[in-house]
Amino acid sequence: MKKEIKFNSFYFSNNYTKNLENLFKDYELFRQKHYSKACLNILEEIYPKQDLLLCHSATGALELIALTLDIQEGDEVILPSFTFVSTANAFALRGAKLVFVDIEEQFLGLDPYLVEAAITDKTKAIIAVHYAGHACRIKELQALATKYHLSLIEDAAMCFGSSFKDQALGTFGDFGVISFDITKHISASQGGLLLINNKKYSTKAKDIYHVGTNRSAFEEGSIPYYEWISLGSKFQMPETNAVLLQEQLEQREQILHKLQILSKYYYSQLLQLAEKHSFSLMPAFQIENNFHEFYLRFSSRAERDLVATTFKKHGIEALFHYIPLHSSSFAKEHFPSPELKLSSAVSDQLLRLPLHTQVELNDIDYICSVLENYFKQ
Numbered sequence: 001m002k003k004e005i006k007f008n009s010f011y012f013s014n015n016y017t018k019n020l021e022n023l024f025k026d027y028e029l030f031r032q033k034h035y036s037k038a039c040l041n042i043l044e045e046i047y048p049k050q051d052l053l054l055c056h057s058a059t060g061a062l063e064l065i066a067l068t069l070d071i072q073e074g075d076e077v078i079l080p081s082f083t084f085v086s087t088a089n090a091f092a093l094r095g096a097k098l099v100f101v102d103i104e105e106q107f108l109g110l111d112p113y114l115v116e117a118a119i120t121d122k123t124k125a126i127i128a129v130h131y132a133g134h135a136c137r138i139k140e141l142q143a144l145a146t147k148y149h150l151s152l153i154e155d156a157a158m159c160f161g162s163s164f165k166d167q168a169l170g171t172f173g174d175f176g177v178i179s180f181d182i183t184k185h186i187s188a189s190q191g192g193l194l195l196i197n198n199k200k201y202s203t204k205a206k207d208i209y210h211v212g213t214n215r216s217a218f219e220e221g222s223i224p225y226y227e228w229i230s231l232g233s234k235f236q237m238p239e240t241n242a243v244l245l246q247e248q249l250e251q252r253e254q255i256l257h258k259l260q261i262l263s264k265y266y267y268s269q270l271l272q273l274a275e276k277h278s279f280s281l282m283p284a285f286q287i288e289n290n291f292h293e294f295y296l297r298f299s300s301r302a303e304r305d306l307v308a309t310t311f312k313k314h315g316i317e318a319l320f321h322y323i324p325l326h327s328s329s330f331a332k333e334h335f336p337s338p339e340l341k342l343s344s345a346v347s348d349q350l351l352r353l354p355l356h357t358q359v360e361l362n363d364i365d366y367i368c369s370v371l372e373n374y375f376k377q
């Protein structure tokens with residue numbers, strides 16, 4: 001039988017069913033948001049200084065940020081083109097003008113020099129994306145945000161568990177977002193987390209989160225009832241999703257540890273082959289902290305596509321990553337941008353290998369042997 005190695009999977013546990021049954025048997029658990037609270041208790045240990053809001057997605061958390069910052073028609077936001085559409089949509093929905101800036105070679109995040117050159121009187125925010133769960137040049141971006149009085153937002157969607165110099169990603173900007181989507185390594189099937197680092201925004205963000213009411217002040221006991229006080233919407237994570245997330249958060253150390261072992265193994269098994277042939281590995285300094293993805297970079301799109309097809313023939317699912325936003329038909333119509341060379345090049349060159357808890361070391365041996373044979377042809 002042909003071996004099949006999927007690109008991603010959902011962490012397996014018997015506790016999901018048990019906990020979902022508990023929830024369905026007891027309406028009070030729903031009403032009290034028992035599992036959401038359990039998730040928040042764990043997350044508060046990981047992010048002790050932040051105000052945390054559990055959301056239905058990172059997309060939702062980004063939209064909440066745009067509302068909190070009161071982004072208006074004509075405001076400019078600087079963001080990478082090499083990212084997921086939600087990074088852009090959240091601000092475009094409020095009428096912002098998107099200013100796409102190219103990434104830099106080493107971390108595949110915003111290039112601070114190009115960011116500084118793109119700042120104008122209308123710039124309101126810089127949205128930093130940490131690609132693949134690794135820090136972009138966040139310290140330099142932080143310095144720019146301070147110098148020009150801009151808000152800094154970290155799209156740390158892929159970064160649960162990752163840090164830069166012992167500080168968790170998502171805690172450098174005024175806001176950070178983490179995704180617990182099915183495509184991420186810790187998952188609620190769909191879910192997200194908003195981290196509010198700048199306390200000046202806490203009350204406003206919480207009111208928007210509570211459908212435009214002062215419900216959080218009510219829950220804290222400081223007012224006798226809650227009422228409509230601002231615009232807002234429903235951003236909460238459904239309780240059934242929180243059941244899944246709680247189990248994965250409980251098991252996080254084990255999950256992250258396994259992903260780290262797999263990453264290191266990929267790296268050690270592929271290093272010689274990469275030196276001999278025309279492709280490179282995710283940089284060595286990123287391996288220690290690597291939970292979200294393991295990627296290869298080829299010298300051309302043609303070669304990358306050939307390797308992907310070879311993998312597919314052998315039952316291995318390997319995927320490319322992002323079609324740069326500036327090159328999409330929607331952006332060309334609404335947010336025309338000069339060509340961003342590196343964003344387009346990386347999009348052509350990158351290939352992500354299977355990395356999840358159901359991958360075993362002998363799967364990696366197999367993946368490496370398929371690649372080795374490809375180069376022998």
Ligand SMILES: *Cc1c(COP(=O)(O)O)cnc(C)c1O
Binds near residue numbers: 058083155158178192
């Ligand atoms: C996954 C992802 C998102 C969207 O997260 P959702 O939870 O699916 O809304 C946003 N930005 C980046 C960089 C992502 O990788």
